[in-house]
Amino acid sequence: MTKITILGAGVTGMTIASQLPKDCEITIVGQHLPGDAPSKDWASPWAAAVWLGTHDTNEYEQKLQLDGLAGLRQLAERHPESSVRKIRMREIMDTGSPDQVWYQGKVPGFRWLSKGEMPEASKYGMTYETVVITPPVFLPWMRDRLEQRGVQFKRVCVGSLKELEGLGHDILINAAGLGVRTLADVKDSKVQPVRLQSAIFKHPTYREGYVRRGDNYYTTAFSHLDGEVYVGGVIEPGSDDVNAYDDKRQMILDRAHENQPDVFPSTDLKKAGFVRDHASWYPARFRKDGGVRVEAETVGGQKVIHAYGQHAGGYTFSYGIAWEVARIVQSTIADTRSLQARL
Numbered sequence: 001m002t003k004i005t006i007l008g009a010g011v012t013g014m015t016i017a018s019q020l021p022k023d024c025e026i027t028i029v030g031q032h033l034p035g036d037a038p039s040k041d042w043a044s045p046w047a048a049a050v051w052l053g054t055h056d057t058n059e060y061e062q063k064l065q066l067d068g069l070a071g072l073r074q075l076a077e078r079h080p081e082s083s084v085r086k087i088r089m090r091e092i093m094d095t096g097s098p099d100q101v102w103y104q105g106k107v108p109g110f111r112w113l114s115k116g117e118m119p120e121a122s123k124y125g126m127t128y129e130t131v132v133i134t135p136p137v138f139l140p141w142m143r144d145r146l147e148q149r150g151v152q153f154k155r156v157c158v159g160s161l162k163e164l165e166g167l168g169h170d171i172l173i174n175a176a177g178l179g180v181r182t183l184a185d186v187k188d189s190k191v192q193p194v195r196l197q198s199a200i201f202k203h204p205t206y207r208e209g210y211v212r213r214g215d216n217y218y219t220t221a222f223s224h225l226d227g228e229v230y231v232g233g234v235i236e237p238g239s240d241d242v243n244a245y246d247d248k249r250q251m252i253l254d255r256a257h258e259n260q261p262d263v264f265p266s267t268d269l270k271k272a273g274f275v276r277d278h279a280s281w282y283p284a285r286f287r288k289d290g291g292v293r294v295e296a297e298t299v300g301g302q303k304v305i306h307a308y309g310q311h312a313g314g315y316t317f318s319y320g321i322a323w324e325v326a327r328i329v330q331s332t333i334a335d336t337r338s339l340q341a342r343l
């Protein structure tokens, strides 16, 4: 039986574990595990979390994202208790051109918006069916399912991949998110934190997703289909500051009001149903720095498969990365077997 250790118990590590061959013995190790008290030292519990096509991506990353949507849609259909649910998204673009929308015609229910469906100043827009996830439900649900199928979880904090060697695995999967910056034998400084301040509002009837993008701004309103709406946001690449600031909170509501006055009729936080701040960071490896990294490498004698760097898209890329890693694992096992057969 092939022994596999996965470093990282976020959405990336766990989705990978869920897609590995049944005859593998899998242990997930991490400093933070699903079910822990809330901590802002990892990203997965703090995602918005919707499938949203990342615009600045290459063909390979686009495939990973489409596979991500396919996997999440299957969960929505077969396991609604996972919190994954289908939702309609509306994207309004004040920048770029329609030919940059690589997912046109590739995601369910895609259609361009008519002029009358968009603000006058906008260039173009689209709507399609996507998914929304509630991380505090999804992460423990996935952990439970994996444990029921024999996957072990261990709390471990390491300074390098080398420190995991003693676990005796055949393959080590590195899904450590921002941790890859500091692991001594990875030290990928191209991965950086991106701070995102958003806010949660109560809204009993709003049940869709909305995004408006411009050159230097973006605004979002994602219903979680449970009476709460995630309203974003202020993005600051390079910062891991998890504090929420008054002026930014007000700016978020002002923009929501400007874009969807029917949903957010007041710019008064109390009247608008403000519930709480939502400020955290996600690990990103931008396209110019190589983008998402899914590849095998031998590190200090260990067979390692890296899986990290997916912009604001750990959920968007989840099953895409998991299927790609599973494919690399299968071919690594096949190579090892044929090598053994020749000896």
Ligand SMILES: Cc1cc2nc3c(=O)[nH]c(=O)nc-3n(C[C@H](O)[C@H](O)[C@H](O)COP(=O)(O)OP(=O)(O)OC[C@H]3O[C@@H](n4cnc5c(N)ncnc54)[C@H](O)[C@@H]3O)c2cc1C
Pocket: 007, 008, 009, 010, 011, 012, 013, 029, 030, 031, 032, 033, 041, 042, 043, 044, 045, 046, 047, 048, 049, 050, 051, 052, 156, 157, 158, 159, 160, 175, 176, 177, 178, 179, 180, 183, 196, 197, 198, 278, 279, 280, 281, 282, 283, 308, 310, 311, 312, 313, 314, 315, 316, 317
């Ligand atoms: C406000 C916000 C909104 C977002 N919205 C979306 C969205 O709508 N859609 C979407 O797809 N994504 C979204 N994201 C991004 C998403 O949250 C991340 O891409 C995703 O969570 C990354 O998951 P991960 O498993 O790779 O890393 P993480 O969740 O950070 O997990 C890393 C794991 O590695 C472990 N680890 C790291 N270093 C070490 C070490 N040295 N020793 C031991 N363990 C270690 C950690 O303890 C943890 O278990 C959002 C993020 C934020 C903050």
